Amino acid sequence: MTEEFEVTPYKVSGEVDYDELVDRFGTKKIDDDLIDRLARHGPLHIMLRRGIFYSHRDLDWVLDQYDKGVGFTLYTGRGPSGPVHIGHTMPWLFTKYLQDTFKASLWFQLTDDEKFMFYDHLSLEETKRWGYENALDIIALGFDPDLTNIFLDTEYIKTMYPTAVKAAKRINFSTIRAVFGFDNSNNIGSIFFTSIQTVPCFLESMQRESNVPCLIPCGIDQDPHFRVTRDIAEGLGFLKPALVHAKLMPSLAGSEKMSTSTKGEDTVFMTDDEATTKRKIMNAFTGGRVSVEEQRREGGNPEICAVYQYCLYYFEPDDAKLAELHASCQSGSILCGECKSRLFDKVWKFLENHQVAREKAKDRIEEFFVRD
Amino acid sequence: MTEEFEVTPYKVSGEVDYDELVDRFGTKKIDDDLIDRLARHGPLHIMLRRGIFYSHRDLDWVLDQYDKGVGFTLYTGRGPSGPVHIGHTMPWLFTKYLQDTFKASLWFQLTDDEKFMFYDHLSLEETKRWGYENALDIIALGFDPDLTNIFLDTEYIKTMYPTAVKAAKRINFSTIRAVFGFDNSNNIGSIFFTSIQTVPCFLESMQRESNVPCLIPCGIDQDPHFRVTRDIAEGLGFLKPALVHAKLMPSLAGSEKMSTSTKGEDTVFMTDDEATTKRKIMNAFTGGRVSVEEQRREGGNPEICAVYQYCLYYFEPDDAKLAELHASCQSGSILCGECKSRLFDKVWKFLENHQVAREKAKDRIEEFFVRD
Incomplete structure (x- = not known):
C-alpha cells in the first residue's frame, strides 16, 4: 500500500x-x-x-x-x-x-x-x-x-x-x-x-x-x-x-526532492569546490549494507540509492553502463565507495566545466535579460 | 435606535x-x-x-x-x-x-x-x-x-x-x-x-x-x-x-453615498450639460410636503433634503445664508421649487467654470502625470 x-x-x-x-x-x-x-x-x-x-x-x-x-x-x-x-x-x-x-x-x-x-x-x-x-x-x-x-x-x-x-x-x-x-x-x-x-x-x-x-x-x-x-x-x-x-531528483540523503533548506550537505551546489563536492558525494545515502561482507553476500539496493539515482538522472548517459552498474550493485560485485568515487569524477567534471562557463556568464547578463 | x-x-x-x-x-x-x-x-x-x-x-x-x-x-x-x-x-x-x-x-x-x-x-x-x-x-x-x-x-x-x-x-x-x-x-x-x-x-x-x-x-x-x-x-x-x-455626500435621491451605479439621474456629473443638470436637480429628493398648502402650514424638513445637503456641503458657502435657508424651509416660507432653482444656479456656475478648465486640462496631462 x-x-x-x-x-x-x-x-x-x-x-x-x-x-x-x-x-x-x-x-x-x-x-x-x-x-x-x-x-x-x-x-x-x-x-x-x-x-x-x-x-x-x-x-x-x-x-x-x-x-x-x-x-x-x-x-x-x-x-x-x-x-x-x-x-x-x-x-x-x-x-x-x-x-x-x-x-x-x-x-x-x-x-x-x-x-x-x-x-x-x-x-x-x-x-x-x-x-x-x-x-x-x-x-x-x-x-x-x-x-x-x-x-x-x-x-x-x-x-x-x-x-x-x-x-x-x-x-x-x-x-x-x-x-x-x-x-x-x-x-x-x-x-x-x-x-x-x-x-x-x-x-x-x-x-x-x-x-x-x-x-x-x-x-x-x-x-x-x-x-x-x-x-x-x-x-x-x-x-x-x-x-x-x-x-x-532525490537529494544525496535519498529524499524526494533536493532542497536548499537543509544545511547543504545533501545537495551539490553548482559553485561547490572539488573538496566540498567530494565530501558530499562520499557521504551520500546509498543502498549498501552495513558491512562489506554482507554487501558482497547479499548485494546492494540501487533503487533506494542516491548515487544510483544521480547516475540514472544524468550522470551515466550510457544505458548499457547504467544497467551494468545496477546489476553489479545487486550482485554485490561493486561496493558503494567505488560507485561514489565514480560518480564524483563525473559530477566534478560537470561542475568544473560549469564553473568556467559561469564565470564567463558574468559578462553576458545583458545578452539574456529583458526588463520593462 | x-x-x-x-x-x-x-x-x-x-x-x-x-x-x-x-x-x-x-x-x-x-x-x-x-x-x-x-x-x-x-x-x-x-x-x-x-x-x-x-x-x-x-x-x-x-x-x-x-x-x-x-x-x-x-x-x-x-x-x-x-x-x-x-x-x-x-x-x-x-x-x-x-x-x-x-x-x-x-x-x-x-x-x-x-x-x-x-x-x-x-x-x-x-x-x-x-x-x-x-x-x-x-x-x-x-x-x-x-x-x-x-x-x-x-x-x-x-x-x-x-x-x-x-x-x-x-x-x-x-x-x-x-x-x-x-x-x-x-x-x-x-x-x-x-x-x-x-x-x-x-x-x-x-x-x-x-x-x-x-x-x-x-x-x-x-x-x-x-x-x-x-x-x-x-x-x-x-x-x-x-x-x-x-x-x-448624499445623492440627489437622498441616499448616503452618491453612486455612479444608478442610471445617473441621482447624480450630477462634471460633464453634464445645463439642461441635464437642471432636470436632475429639479427632480431631487427634498424634505418638502405633499402639497404647497401643507408645506406653508407645517414647513419642510431640511435634514433629509438632498438640495439642502448640497448647499451644506459646498454650494452655499455663506453660513448666515445657509441658516436662513434652514429656517425658511422649516417655517414654510420657502418652497422646494425655489430652493432647487437657487441650487441649480450655483451648481451650474460651478460646472460651467469646471468644464472650461476641463477642456484646457486636455493639454496639461503631461504636467501632472508620473509613470515608471
Whole structure:
C-alpha cells in the first residue's frame, strides 16, 4: 500500500508515487508513441529515455503545431531563494534540449517576488540578488542568447501586471485553497502570486500580438500553478499552455526532492569546490549494507540509492553502463565507495566545466535579460 | 435606535451614523482645538466649518510635523469606473485646500487595476481610459502642477510593486476577511489589492529616500484600507499615514453615498450639460410636503433634503445664508421649487467654470502625470 504523500508547488512530503500523481493531477504519461515522435526530431534526451520527464499535458498538440510550422515557445523558471544545485539544473538541461531541437524561444522567469513572499528569512533585495546569481548558472548551461529572455518579476512587472490582473479577476480564493492547500493564515501576496506565475505563458503571444503555443518543462510539483492557468487561458484570449513534467531528483540523503533548506550537505551546489563536492558525494545515502561482507553476500539496493539515482538522472548517459552498474550493485560485485568515487569524477567534471562557463556568464547578463 | 449600517471601501449600506462610525473605526473626531489650530494656517475650509470633514487619525501629529518644519505630503485617489460626479470632487476640493494652505506635494492615485478587478462589466482598457478622463476633472480643480503627481496603477506599477509585495507579506487573508468582509468567493486580485493601495502613502518617502509624513484626505469609507496600512507601516520602515475623513455626500435621491451605479439621474456629473443638470436637480429628493398648502402650514424638513445637503456641503458657502435657508424651509416660507432653482444656479456656475478648465486640462496631462 502506498504511503500518504502530498505534492504542491509549496510542499512535497511523503514517498511520492509518480504513477499515482499522474492520476491525481489528471495529466498523461509520455507513452511510446510520443517518445517515438520526439525521437524523430533528433537524439532522444536522456531524461526522456529514462522516464525522468514522464508526464505531460498537450505535448502531442504542441508537436502538431510544430509540424504545421506554427512552432512554439518555452517557459520555465526559478525561485531565487539561494544558490542553484544540481537538481535545479535537470529540467533546465531538458529545456535546453527542447530549445536546441525545436529552435524555440524561451522565457525564463526569476520569481524574486514569490520567494520573498513565501520565505520569512529573505528580503526582497536578497531574492533579487539571488536572481542575478542564479541567472549566471542558467546562462552557463548554454541557452541561445538570441532565443532566450531571462527576467526578474520585479523588473518585468510593468509588462506583466495588466495580464496578471486579468488572470487574478478569474481566480477566487476557493480555487487557491483547493489547489495549493492555502488557508486564512496565508499572506495576500502568496494568494495573488499564481496570477503572476500565469503571465509568462503568454509573453511570446503578447510580444508577437498573435497566439503562440507555449510548452512548460517543469518539475511535476509545479503543475498546480498551470492547471489554474489552463482553466483561465482561453477566457483571457490565449492558448492553454502545454506542460512536460519531470520527477523530482532525490537529494544525496535519498529524499524526494533536493532542497536548499537543509544545511547543504545533501545537495551539490553548482559553485561547490572539488573538496566540498567530494565530501558530499562520499557521504551520500546509498543502498549498501552495513558491512562489506554482507554487501558482497547479499548485494546492494540501487533503487533506494542516491548515487544510483544521480547516475540514472544524468550522470551515466550510457544505458548499457547504467544497467551494468545496477546489476553489479545487486550482485554485490561493486561496493558503494567505488560507485561514489565514480560518480564524483563525473559530477566534478560537470561542475568544473560549469564553473568556467559561469564565470564567463558574468559578462553576458545583458545578452539574456529583458526588463520593462 | 440606530438602524443597522455597514461601511467598507466596497459597500455602504443602511443609514450611516457618523458618530458611531468614529467609535467603530476607532478614529477621532476633529475637535474645536484642532479646528482652531487649522484656522491659524488660513481661512478655514467650508467642509471643516460644516463638519463634513469630521474625523481623523493623527491629524494633530501631522500639524506638529508641519510646525516643526518637517512638512507632509498628501495622498488621495480615484477608482476610475466611470465619469466623475460632484460627490467625488468634494474630498478633492478639500485636498486642494490642504495643498494650497500647506504647500504640500500630492500623490493622486488612479486605481484602474482595482476597478477592473471589482467590477465585472469593466475591462482594464476601459478603467484605464476612465483614468485619463477622470484626470481631466482632477486637473481642472486647480491643483498645483509643480506639487502634484497623478498616476495610474498600471503605469506606475514598476515603482510600486516591490513595496506592495513587502506590504502583502505582512497581511494575511484573516485580516482581509475581517476588515473588508471578503470571503472565499473573492477573486485573488481583490484580495491582494489593499497592498497596492498602501504604497502611495510612502511614495514621497521613497522618492526622497527619507521619511515624510503623509496625510490622506478621503471619504471615511476608505479608512479600512489605511487601518491595514497603519498596522504595517512601521514594520516596512515608514511612518504611519495620517487621515482626515469626510462624511459621504448624499445623492440627489437622498441616499448616503452618491453612486455612479444608478442610471445617473441621482447624480450630477462634471460633464453634464445645463439642461441635464437642471432636470436632475429639479427632480431631487427634498424634505418638502405633499402639497404647497401643507408645506406653508407645517414647513419642510431640511435634514433629509438632498438640495439642502448640497448647499451644506459646498454650494452655499455663506453660513448666515445657509441658516436662513434652514429656517425658511422649516417655517414654510420657502418652497422646494425655489430652493432647487437657487441650487441649480450655483451648481451650474460651478460646472460651467469646471468644464472650461476641463477642456484646457486636455493639454496639461503631461504636467501632472508620473509613470515608471
